[in-house]
Amino acid sequence: MKKLRTxxxxxxxxxxxxxxxxxxxxxDGTLLAHLRETRQVSGYGLEIDDGNISLAIRNRVNxxxxxxxxxxxxxxxxxxxxxxxxxxxxxxxxxxxxxxEMLRVGREGIVTFPNFGHWKxxxxxxxxxMMPMSRALPSEWYNTQNIHLCTLHDFERxxxxxxxEIIQRAVVDVSHQTSxxxxxxxxxxxxxxxxxxxxxx
Amino acid sequence: xxDILSPDSVGLVTPQTHQFTNxxxxxxxxxxxxxxxxxxxxxxxxxxxxxxxxxxxxxxxxHHAAGYYTMHDKKPGWWETCIGPGKPIDTNxxxxxxxxxxxxxxxxxxxxxxxxxxxxxxxxxxxIVTVKDWVKSQARLGDVLGITQWAAVIGGSLGGMQxxxxxxxxxxxxxxxxxxxxxxxxxxxxxxxxxxxxxxxLNDPEFHDGxxxxxxxxxxxxxxxxxxxxxxxxxxxxxxxxxxxxxLQEGKINFGFDVEFQVESYxxxxxxxxxxxxxxxxxxxxxxxxxxxxxxxxxxxDLTAALANVQAQxxxxxxxxxxxxxxxxxxxxxxxxxxxxxxxxxxxxxxQDGHDAFLMPIPHYLQIFQAYxxxxxxxxxxx
Numbered sequence: 001m002k003k004l005r006t007x008x009x010x011x012x013x014x015x016x017x018x019x020x021x022x023x024x025x026x027x028d029g030t031l032l033a034h035l036r037e038t039r040q041v042s043g044y045g046l047e048i049d050d051g052n053i054s055l056a057i058r059n060r061v062n063x064x065x066x067x068x069x070x071x072x073x074x075x076x077x078x079x080x081x082x083x084x085x086x087x088x089x090x091x092x093x094x095x096x097x098x099x100x101e102m103l104r105v106g107r108e109g110i111v112t113f114p115n116f117g118h119w120k121x122x123x124x125x126x127x128x129x130m131m132p133m134s135r136a137l138p139s140e141w142y143n144t145q146n147i148h149l150c151t152l153h154d155f156e157r158x159x160x161x162x163x164x165e166i167i168q169r170a171v172v173d174v175s176h177q178t179s180x181x182x183x184x185x186x187x188x189x190x191x192x193x194x195x196x197x198x199x200x201x
Numbered sequence: 202x203x204d205i206l207s208p209d210s211v212g213l214v215t216p217q218t219h220q221f222t223n224x225x226x227x228x229x230x231x232x233x234x235x236x237x238x239x240x241x242x243x244x245x246x247x248x249x250x251x252x253x254x255x256x257x258x259x260x261x262x263x264h265h266a267a268g269y270y271t272m273h274d275k276k277p278g279w280w281e282t283c284i285g286p287g288k289p290i291d292t293n294x295x296x297x298x299x300x301x302x303x304x305x306x307x308x309x310x311x312x313x314x315x316x317x318x319x320x321x322x323x324x325x326x327x328x329i330v331t332v333k334d335w336v337k338s339q340a341r342l343g344d345v346l347g348i349t350q351w352a353a354v355i356g357g358s359l360g361g362m363q364x365x366x367x368x369x370x371x372x373x374x375x376x377x378x379x380x381x382x383x384x385x386x387x388x389x390x391x392x393x394x395x396x397x398x399x400x401x402x403l404n405d406p407e408f409h410d411g412x413x414x415x416x417x418x419x420x421x422x423x424x425x426x427x428x429x430x431x432x433x434x435x436x437x438x439x440x441x442x443x444x445x446x447x448x449l450q451e452g453k454i455n456f457g458f459d460v461e462f463q464v465e466s467y468x469x470x471x472x473x474x475x476x477x478x479x480x481x482x483x484x485x486x487x488x489x490x491x492x493x494x495x496x497x498x499x500x501x502x503d504l505t506a507a508l509a510n511v512q513a514q515x516x517x518x519x520x521x522x523x524x525x526x527x528x529x530x531x532x533x534x535x536x537x538x539x540x541x542x543x544x545x546x547x548x549x550x551x552x553q554d555g556h557d558a559f560l561m562p563i564p565h566y567l568q569i570f571q572a573y574x575x576x577x578x579x580x581x582x583x584x
Contacts, residue, residue: 020542044539050565053548057516057572064535065549074536 004034006172007086007112007192014110014168014196015039019081022106024068024098025088027052029061036061043080069093075105084110087192090146096158103164103199112194115171117151117187135174136191152187159197168196203269203277209285210277211243211292214268218308219345225303225338231328235317238342239308240264240300243284244292246346249581253348254290255339255375256280256299257356257363260431260487261479263307266299267292280357282562289570294579295352303338304330304486312482313414324482325411332359332494336366340374352577353377354513357559358526359487362494365534368511369496377577378513379570382523382559384530385504385537386495391525394434395488398427402481411482424481425472432471437522437555504537511538515545516573518566520558546573 004012008031015021017039023032026045035041046066047053056063066074069092072083083106089095090113102109114136115121124132131141139146150158152171159166171182171190182189206212218239225233241264246253256266258279267284269277284290284297301309304327312327319326343351354364354375361383368378387395402408405423409416436444445464460466500506515538519531528549538545550566552558558566 042542044545050548050550050569053546054565054569054572057546057569058576060576062544062546064539064545064547074532074539076540079539 004030005086006174007194008034010170010172011084011086011110011112011194012038015041015082015084017041020079022046022072022075022080022083024083024085024102025091026056026061026063029056029059029063031084031086032056032061033059068098071097072101072105077104078107080106082106082108082110086110086112087114089113090149092148095148095150096162099158099164099197100162100199103197108167109164109197109199110195111155111197112192113150113155114146115152115187115190115193116149117153118191119188122188134191152190152193155193155195159195163200165198165200166195167198170194203272203274206269206272209287210281211268211285213272214241214243214265214270214278216241216264216308219342221338221341221345223341225334225341227328227334228331229329233303233310233328236303236310236338237308237314238300238303238310238338240298240342241266241268241278242299242346243267243297244295246296246348247579247581250348251350251352251580252295252582253343253346253351254295254297255343255351255354255367256284256290256297257335257339257354257360258299258302259356259358259360260491261428261475261484262360263305264299264301264309265307267297280560282560283567283570289567289574290355291571291574294582295574298342298346298348300339300342302330302335304483304490306480306483311480312411312486313480322414324414327482327486329486329489329493331490332362332366333370335363335490336370339363339367340371343374349374351375352579353379353574355379355381356383357381358383358556359491359494362491366494366496368513368515369507372510372512375513377516377573378511379516379518379573380531380534381518382520382526382531382556383517383534384526385497385533387492388530392492394430395492398430399485399488401426401430402485405481408481411485413481419476420481421476424476424479424484425469427481427484428475428479429468429472432468434525435556437524437553439522439553440555440557443553504533505540508534508537508543509541511541511543515543515547516570517545517547518559518569519547519549520552520554520556520563520566521549522553523556523558525556 021043023045044062083102121132171186173191222235265278266280267278286293301307304311312323316323354367356364361380364378402423405420407418408420448463497504497507519528535547548569554561
């Protein structure tokens with residue numbers, strides 16, 4: 001099996017065996033296939049791209065064509081143990097609404113995204129006066145799908161405002177897992193942020 | 202006419218007929234004491250009989266789904282796009298069975314068959330058959346062929362409805378269900394179109410209450426109109442604009458009611474050629490089977506409950522420009538499966554061809570279809 005993306009590898013540990021998972025923007029289904037094989041997880045992946053749907057089917061993943069901007073109306077309240085969205089929230093038209101949908105449908109939400117507060121992004125904007133591009137953010141400002149980039153602070157502020165409880169946070173970098181500087185100053189040194197979320201009752 | 206047969210065609214094929222002598226009781230309450238089903242097969246059945254695929258046809262389809270009868274045939278079977286060596290339904294791996302449904306007019310017992318009790322064609326006396334009845338007769342054909350479990354049951358449109366019915370009526374007898382451009386039941390608009398088609402046939406003076414065979418005539422005008430109307434609903438506005446636009450046959454308007462626009466000529470041609478290959482009573486029956494299809498009705502109108510016991514894995518496909526059975530109708534099936542936590546993959550394919558897209562060589566469609574078929578496991582298959 002090919003090597004998992006860093007954030008996927010990491011969040012696998014947050015998911016209990018034999019749980020039921022909904023993966024928003026599942027791409028080629030790598031995560032769900034991995035969870036199925038390593039943790040006997042069942043579930044569905046939502047994906048909009050025809051090419052990715054073919055690949056996910058090849059990976060024997062239950063993939064459903066869906067536009068995340070239309071919400072999760074096809075799914076009932078708490079019909080999944082986890083609703084996962086890896087590196088897709090920044091492409092969503094209304095991340096705030098989708099987050100609430102995730103926590104309606106899932107018992108727990110797991111979100112990962114590229115941290116716009118990473119020092120390289122700040123450096124680029126501060127010294128070059130240009131929108132940052134990096135390994136985690138490879139596109140130009142005009143053709144990027146990333147229309148709602150945020151920093152760890154931004155994301156956490158949204159969670160507070162929406163009554164979402166953060167039960168775990170991790171930051172990783174694209175090639176290595178994590179480091180002491182990341183743990184100390186995550187918003188500056190974390191390239192990719194990972195969150196486990198609950199809806200406060 | 203194929204000069205040489207393409208290597209990805211099943212090639213020359215010959216239909217077979219089986220005579221069933223055990224009576225078939227139908228949903229309408231009547232019984233067919235005996236009947237025949239005509240079918241074709243492509244590829245070969247493996248030793249363990251685990252690689253069989255059943256193809257269910259749509260409204261005007263038949264058992265001739267792939268290949269040619271002779272080297273002089275103008276056209277191959279209706280699903281040549283998808284069935285053949287290396288195609289999505291790969292005859293190198295699978296043994297494919299395609300039949301003409303009961304009530305059809307291509308060799309299986311139907312209104313134009315002789316009623317043994319009277320010595321005349323059944324005509325309007327042929328019982329109304331339903332999707333459920335078809336599935337029952339298909340299961341009997343499976344028994345005859347020694348197939349206890351299909352690797353997959355596959356169909357587009359009305360064929361997809363049969364595949365869906367299979368998963369409800371015989372959950373253990375298929376491993377995969379592939380329902381393309383289908384719906385869990387018809388909408389009022391769908392039924393309305395069918396009713397106009399039926400009225401066109403029923404009101405044709407040559408219809409003779411369905412006994413036109415004895416009068417040595419066919420209700421040509423009615424059947425032609427029915428087909429023309431149907432054909433409009435199978436295409437999309439886009440595909441019609443692309444195909445015909447407002448192009449004129451003679452390059453100018455003639456201020457008359459003869460054929461002027463190319464779309465008129467096309468529809469008339471489609472209607473006329475249909476009359477030569479299809480039976481009006483069968484058309485009436487098939488549209489009724491469509492109208493009546495509603496598996497949820499037996500479960501308190503709850504499709505989720507209707508699909509609670511299915512065991513097959515599903516592939517559901519829809520096409521963006523299909524307004525006869527639009528993606529939202531396929532999603533109803535998907536949602537009911539999700540509610541039951543059943544295994545399902547669903548793709549909504551971008552296509553301009555309307556409902557007919559399921560017959561077209563659309564790259565993304567074939568790619569997704571093939572990806573699904575390739576991951577179907579065949580017990581006993583050497584990898």
